[in-house]
Amino acid sequence: MSIYAIYFNPTGRTEKTVKFIAEQFGDYQTINLCERTMNLTNDFSKEDLCIIGVPSFGGRVPAIALEKIKEFNGTKTNTILVVVYGNRAYEDTLIELEDTLVKKDFTCLAAIAAVAEHSIMHQFANGRPDQNDLTDLSSFAKKIKEKMKETVKENLLPVQVPGNRPYREYDKIPLIPHATKSCNSCGLCAKECPVNAIPTDNPKVTDKSKCISCMHCVNICPRHARKLNPLLLSVASKKLKKSVLIEKKTNCFYKQSPSNVIEGITIHKPSSPQFFDFQVLFSIYLILFSPLSPSLYCIIKTSTQARLARFRFASSRYRAAHDAYKKILRYKFTCI
Ligand SMILES: Cc1cc2nc3c(=O)[nH]c(=O)nc-3n(C[C@H](O)[C@H](O)[C@H](O)COP(=O)(O)O)c2cc1C
Ligand code: SF4
Ligand code: SF4
Known part of the structure; x- marks a missing residue:
């Protein structure tokens, strides 16, 4: 079995995350999708294991990474999908990553959504992945190994990952780095820009129509000469602040045993991140939507929690979870 760590990593956190996961499985080779020319084989066998990671750009796979992934050919190749996002x-x-890889005959073993420092607004998820994230990633890897054995014995269902089809529109962000006075035209950024947006003969210029704001040039410039407009950056940070207030946890989605799935609702162990999501969402649901008096609400809440301990219902998809809560709530009503 050959193990491949494959990543599109403009500022390094996708690489760090994917390599850490790959390490848990053994020695691995790397394929960097940021490089404009890739010279490694793009065909993978049934015995290979690919760990493929991309950053989330506006809730989508960066188009240039997708283009390169589409050049790969699998042969029912086992794959761990990794999405890295800025909280x-x-x-x-x-x-989108799963759909693309399945079409190319890759088999999704598990999918990881990992939090990492935001590559534009570094104050968000600053310093992540941190030690806690790495501990989580290594326990996910252990569980994936167990699931790999189970898959051989039992016909596990495909991994259900969050997301919608059609995919959301990607709005290009208006944050384009420019060269400042400290630039000495060394040409490194022009050589490494993944979309060729910086001309080699004039690296002080950026082609705004090509730039995808990936921040690779800002990250690698030895003179720290490439910068974003501070005013635009501050406006964007203020806009984003609300949606990144709560520190999210790195999360993993596994293949499920058919016996664990009832009418599209997956039963998770209380220790799983999905079960935590369920509890949080359920409490919000009760607070916002319960038309009950506080005392009755308390009875229902206690009774529900007791039942939750028994049934341990949760869903990998919020909408399905929301429907499930409504069903459970109705059930509690008739019980009281
Ligand atoms: C153009 C762009 C768009 C981004 N969009 C999102 C987003 O929609 N949601 C999010 O949580 N993080 C977003 N991020 C943050 C990155 O997903 C995150 O910082 C990731 O770690 C970057 O990977 P890298 O370190 O390999 O470059 C965006 C970053 C960039 C540069
Ligand atoms: S890497 Fe930095 S110094 Fe070199 S050309 Fe680019 S901006 Fe200028
Ligand atoms: S010019 Fe744009 S696309 Fe090219 S490396 Fe810089 S931020 Fe990325």
Whole structure:
């Protein structure tokens, strides 16, 4: 079995995350999708394991990374999908990555949504992935190994990842780095820009129509000469602040045993991140939508929690979870 760590990593956190996961499985080779010329084989066998990671850009897979991934050919190749995002949201990134790889005959073993420092607004998720994230990633890897054995014994269902089809529209962001006075025209950024948006003969210029604001040039410039407009950056930060207030946890979605799925509702162990999501959402649901008096609300809440401990219902999809709560709530009503 050959293990491949494949990543599109403009500022390094996708690479760090994917390599860390790959390490848990053994020695691995790397394929960097940021490089304009890739010289490694693009055909993978049934025995290979690919860990493929992309950052979420506006809740989608960056188009240039998708183009390169489409050049790969699998042969029912086992794959772990990884989406790295800056603590806002990754919306349709995982589902788009999964759809693309399934079409190329890759088999999704598990999908990880990992939080990392925001590559434009570094104050968000600053310093992540941190030690806690790495501990989570290594326990996900252990569980994936167990699931790999189970898959052989039992016909596990495909991984259900969050996201919607059609995918959300990607709105290009108006944050384009420019060269400042400290630039000495060394040409490194022009050589490495993944979309060729900086002319080699004049690296002080940026082609705004090509630039995808990936921040690779800002990250690698030895003279720290490439910068964003501070005013636009401050406006964008203020806009984003609300949606990144709560620190999100790195999350993993696994293949499920058919016996764990009832009418599209997946039963998760209380220790799983999905179960935590369920509890949070359920409490919000009760607070916002319960038309009950406070005392009755308390009875229902206690009774529901007792039942939750028994049934441990949760869903990998919020909408399905919301429907499930309504069903459970109705059920509680008739019980009281
Ligand atoms: C153009 C662009 C768009 C982004 N969009 C999102 C987003 O929609 N949601 C989010 O949580 N983070 C977003 N981020 C943050 C990145 O997903 C995150 O910082 C990731 O770690 C970057 O990967 P890298 O370190 O490999 O470059 C965006 C970053 C860039 C540069
Ligand atoms: S890497 Fe920095 S110094 Fe070199 S050309 Fe680009 S902006 Fe100028
Ligand atoms: S010019 Fe734009 S696309 Fe090219 S490396 Fe810089 S931010 Fe990325």
